[in-house]
Every structure is written in structure tokens, then in C-alpha cells.
Amino acid sequence: MPTLISQLRATLGRQNVLSAPSELAVYDCDAFTIERHRPEAVVLPSSVEQVVEVVKLCRRYGASVIARGAGTSLAGGCLPLGRQGDGSAAQPSTGGVVVMLSRLNRILELDLRNRMAVVEAGVQNLRLTQALAGTGFHFAPDPSSQGASTIGGNVATNAGGPHTLKYGVTVNHVLGLECVLGDASVLKLGPVDDPAALDLVGLLTGSEGTLAIVTKVWVRLTPNPQQYRAMRAIFASVEEAGNAVSQIIAAGIIPAAMELMDQGILAAVEEAYHFGFPPDAGAVLVIEVDGPAADLDRQQEQIVDFCRRFGAREVLQASSAQERELLWKCRKMAVGATGRLSPSYTIQDGVVPRSRLPQIIRRTAEIGRQHEIRIVNVAHAGDGNIHPLLLFDERDRSQVDRAVAAGREILLECIALGGSITAEHGIGVEKIGLMDRLFAPADLEAMRHVRQAFDPAGLLNPGKLIPEGSGIGVQSSAEGAAS
Numbered sequence: 162m163p164t165l166i167s168q169l170r171a172t173l174g175r176q177n178v179l180s181a182p183s184e185l186a187v188y189d190c191d192a193f194t195i196e197r198h199r200p201e202a203v204v205l206p207s208s209v210e211q212v213v214e215v216v217k218l219c220r221r222y223g224a225s226v227i228a229r230g231a232g233t234s235l236a237g238g239c240l241p242l243g244r245q246g247d248g249s250a251a252q253p254s255t256g257g258v259v260v261m262l263s264r265l266n267r268i269l270e271l272d273l274r275n276r277m278a279v280v281e282a283g284v285q286n287l288r289l290t291q292a293l294a295g296t297g298f299h300f301a302p303d304p305s306s307q308g309a310s311t312i313g314g315n316v317a318t319n320a321g322g323p324h325t326l327k328y329g330v331t332v333n334h335v336l337g338l339e340c341v342l343g344d345a346s347v348l349k350l351g352p353v354d355d356p357a358a359l360d361l362v363g364l365l366t367g368s369e370g371t372l373a374i375v376t377k378v379w380v381r382l383t384p385n386p387q388q389y390r391a392m393r394a395i396f397a398s399v400e401e402a403g404n405a406v407s408q409i410i411a412a413g414i415i416p417a418a419m420e421l422m423d424q425g426i427l428a429a430v431e432e433a434y435h436f437g438f439p440p441d442a443g444a445v446l447v448i449e450v451d452g453p454a455a456d457l458d459r460q461q462e463q464i465v466d467f468c469r470r471f472g473a474r475e476v477l478q479a480s481s482a483q484e485r486e487l488l489w490k491c492r493k494m495a496v497g498a499t500g501r502l503s504p505s506y507t508i509q510d511g512v513v514p515r516s517r518l519p520q521i522i523r524r525t526a527e528i529g530r531q532h533e534i535r536i537v538n539v540a541h542a543g544d545g546n547i548h549p550l551l552l553f554d555e556r557d558r559s560q561v562d563r564a565v566a567a568g569r570e571i572l573l574e575c576i577a578l579g580g581s582i583t584a585e586h587g588i589g590v591e592k593i594g595l596m597d598r599l600f601a602p603a604d605l606e607a608m609r610h611v612r613q614a615f616d617p618a619g620l621l622n623p624g625k626l627i628p629e630g631s632g633i634g635v636q637s638s639a640e641g642a643a644s
């Protein structure tokens with residue numbers, strides 16, 4: 162490792178290779194703070210050529226390579242794990258080399274005539290939409306982390322967001338990719354669809370840095386909607402709100418967003434920001450439709466009608482841009498407000514068929530009671546995506562273990578209800594131990610073959626997404642931490 166570090170310094174410049182313990186401490190976890198492991202080194206390349214050199218050197222010395230954007234992964238996708246001689250992920254004693262993409266941060270082209278932009282992987286999501294202000298276009302994937310997370314990270318996790326209900330998740334907005342493979346070759350895919358080719362862009366999107374390091378992205382630009390209509394409906398229970406959600410979608414309306422908050426999180430939001438929610442409100446839906454003005458009033462009327470029919474005691478309709486912003490503010494501030502409820506929390510992420518939303522939220526509460534962990538909920542309800550926030554105190558190991566065990570049980574319940582263990586945050590290290598509960602051995606074997614084809618030496622982000630074999634996975638994952 163010392164030789165590798167000195168060669169990395171010779172290639173990238175001393176200041177672009179971090180190896181002092183105090184510098185590495187910043188990179189020992191991402192937004193999933195339950196597991197930590199220090200990398201051996203962190204490198205800050207500023208061009209694809211430098212990424213290639215880094216991969217060549219890591220390959221020569223057998224060090225693993227962990228791509229990192231903004232480090233907002235909630236699944237421990239950036240946890241630096243080394244690798245064993247057989248290519249599998251090591252138990253955490255060695256870390257790998259973290260490749261920070263934050264200096265590949267140029268917006269290279271806004272090509273409005275072809276509704277396309279070309280960006281380097283480290284560009285923050287929101288920066289692209291800000292750069293498009295006044296053009297009539299935006300970048301549709303809008304993860305709540307969009308002020309920090311990078312487009313490369315969004316591609317690697319196939320990120321979603323409140324408005325992806327109507328507009329689709331990241332994969333629907335990626336036209337082409339430039340990336341560096343585990344053998345240090347550079348692959349360029351797209352941006353023009355070739356119907357005769359395999360969909361490698363689709364394959365790489367969501368691969369969590371295990372198949373390639375993304376360095377450049379060609380993204381689709383979406384025209385701004387003509388108008389919006391935003392509403393907020395207050396219900397006595399999650400059941401009522403869930404039924405309204407199912408009915409709205411069944412009626413053929415696809416809102417741009419349909420977000421749910423339960424009583425627990427509403428109490429925190431109310432205490433922090435005083436939006437005026439009644440203390441006994443059981444659930445709130447924030448719903449937005451957008452599109453050509455002509456159709457919006459009819460859709461809004463229908464939605465208000467469904468909400469009232471399913472028990473909404475109040476439906477507020479924003480009548481100005483400021484009122485719309487205020488309606489969204491209560492949803493956007495929700496996760497931050499939980500800081501008032503406990504010193505630490507972890508955000509789970511699962512998905513169920515949307516008609517099962519009330520069931521999973523009811524089961525989540527039961528699971529919380531069984532494990533003596535308080536749980537509050539936000540959900541991208543229109544997609545059936547749930548984000549239970551499990552509250553605990555990280556200074557108390559027993560609380561951490563109980564939160565991990567409760568999170569695992571919630572995800573198993575999602576599988577039992579016909580859903581999946583991730584809606585948008587990815588598998589990372591957190592959920593790798595559950596992959597064999599979701600997929601058959603043959604499915605996992607096929608994924609391993611794909612991984613091997615892209616990265617035969619197993620250098621890229623070992624211990625993430627795809628269990629190494631026979632369901633071994635990484636024992637420092639959620640399962641390991643729970644035991």
C-alpha cells in the first residue's frame with residue numbers, strides 16, 4: 162500500500178492523494194452511518210485520464226476501487242472495503258482506494274435542440290437544473306438530496322425522487338455514459354440509441370459502482386410543465402390516505418408527485434415549523450399535478466373529490482406560487498425535523514404495490530413496537546415507496562442493534578407483500594444480506610457473471626449489491642450488525 166500511495170501521488174500530485182488518518186476519517190462512511198470503515202487512501206482525479214491511471218495502479222497492486230460522488234448514499238454504497246485474494250470482499254481489516262469524483266464537475270454542453278446535456282459525473286444534480294433556468298427545460302430526476310448528490314451517483318443508484326412518479330427514475334433520463342472499467346479501459350455508450358445493441362446504459366445504471374466508474378453522462382432534458390396545481394389533504398388515518406392514493410391512480414390520473422407523511426412525522430414538523438396541522442391528523446398527502454393548463458383543473462377537481470370521498474377532513478389547494486412552495490416546504494423539511502425527536506435515525510427504503518401501503522405502514526408500527534424502536538414515516542405514496550425513519554441513540558449499542566433488526570424485518574415484510582428491499586436508495590452494504598431473500602440462486606449467479614464480465618479481477622466496489630457467492634455476502638452488513 163505505501164508503494165501504491167507514492168505512485169498515486171506521482172501520478173495525481175501529492176495534494177490529490179489523501180492518506181493521513183485525520184483526512185481518511187471523513188470517508189469512513191456515507192449517509193449510512195451505522196457501519197464505518199476507513200479507506201487506505203482517497204484520490205481526487207480531475208479527468209477521465211487520471212481515473213484511468215488510478216484504476217491501472219490499483220489493478221497492479223490489487224487494491225479495490227470505490228467510486229464516491231457526494232457520499233449521500235443511505236445504504237453504505239461508499240463503504241470502503243478491501244478484497245481478498247479470491248476477489249471476494251474482505252472482512253473489514255483492509256480498506257480500498259476511494260475515488261472521489263467531485264472534481265469532475267463541469268457541465269460540458271447544454272444542447273437544447275436535441276433536449277440533451279452533457280455533464281461530468283461529479284456535477285451536483287441541482288446545479289444542472291439551475292444552469293437550465295430560463296431555457297424552458299430541467300433535469301427531471303429530483304432526489305431529495307439533489308442539492309448535494311451528484312449525477313454520477315444518481316446514475317449509479319438509479320435515483321428516484323418525488324417527481325419521478327410521473328417522469329420516471331434516473332435510467333429514463335440517461336442517454337449515454339462514458340465510464341472506466343476494472344481493466345482501466347474506457348467505455349463510451351450512446352448518446353444515440355442503437356436498436357441493434359444491448360442496453361448497456363440500462364445495465365450500468367443502478368450498478369452502484371460495481372461494474373464501472375462513470376465519468377461522463379449524456380442526460381435527457383425535460384420541458385418544464387406549463388402549469389402546476391398543488392394540494393394538501395389531511396386524513397384521520399394512513400388507511401384513508403392510502404385508499405385515496407390507490408383511487409387516484411386507478412382513475413388514470415398520474416400526478417407529478419404524491420407524498421405521504423404519517424402522524425409521527427407530522428408532530429415533529431408541526432413542533433418545528435408550525436404549519437397548523439391538527440394534533441390528531443393521522444396522515445397528510447401532498448399531491449401535485451402538472452402539464453398543459455387545459456387539463457389541470459379537471460384533474461384537480463377529481464383528486465379533491467377522491468380525497469374527500471376517502472375521508473379527508475381538509476383539502477388545501479395552493480392558489481399561488483408562494484402557496485405551492487409552502488405546501489412543499491412541509492414535505493421537504495420533514496426528514497430534518499426528526500432531529501427533534503431523537504439523536505440519531507436511519508432512513509429505510511422499500512417498496513410495495515401501492516394498494517398495500519396502509520398494510521406495510523401498519524406492520525412497520527407493529528415491528529417498531531416489538532423492537533422498542535420509534536418509527537415515523539414518509540412515503541412516495543404514488544409509487545408505493547416507503548421511507549420509515551427509525552429513531553435511536555447511536556451511543557447505545559442495543560438501540561442500534563434493535564433499529565437494524567427492525568429495518569431488516571420491515572424489508573422482509575415488503576418482500577412478503579410482493580415488493581422489494583429498495584425503492585431508490587440501492588443495496589450497498591446495508592441490504593446485501595437480503596439479496597438471496599429476494600432473488601433465486603440462478604438470478605444471483607447471472608448477476609455475478611455480468612459483474613465478472615465487466616470487472617474480472619473484482620476490484621470495483623467489492624462487497625456491495627451482489628453477494629459474492631452462495632449467499633455469503635458481507636457479514637458486516639445489516640445481518641452482521643444485528644447479530
Ligand SMILES: Cc1cc2nc3c(=O)[nH]c(=O)nc-3n(C[C@H](O)[C@H](O)[C@H](O)COP(=O)(O)OP(=O)(O)OC[C@H]3O[C@@H](n4cnc5c(N)ncnc54)[C@H](O)[C@@H]3O)c2cc1C
Binds near residue numbers: 229315586
Ligand atoms: C437527505 C437525503 C435524502 C435523499 N433522498 C433521496 C431520494 O429522494 N431519492 C433517492 O433515490 N435517493 C435519495 N437519497 C440517497 C442518495 O442521495 C442517492 O442514492 C444519490 O443518488 C447518491 O448520490 P451521491 O453522489 O451522493 O453518491 P454516493 O453516495 O457518493 O455513492 C452512491 C453509490 O454510487 C456509487 N457511485 C457514486 N458515484 C459514482 C460514479 N461516478 N461512478 C460509479 N459509481 C458511483 C458509489 O460507489 C455508491 O455505491 C437521499 C439521501 C439523503 C442523505
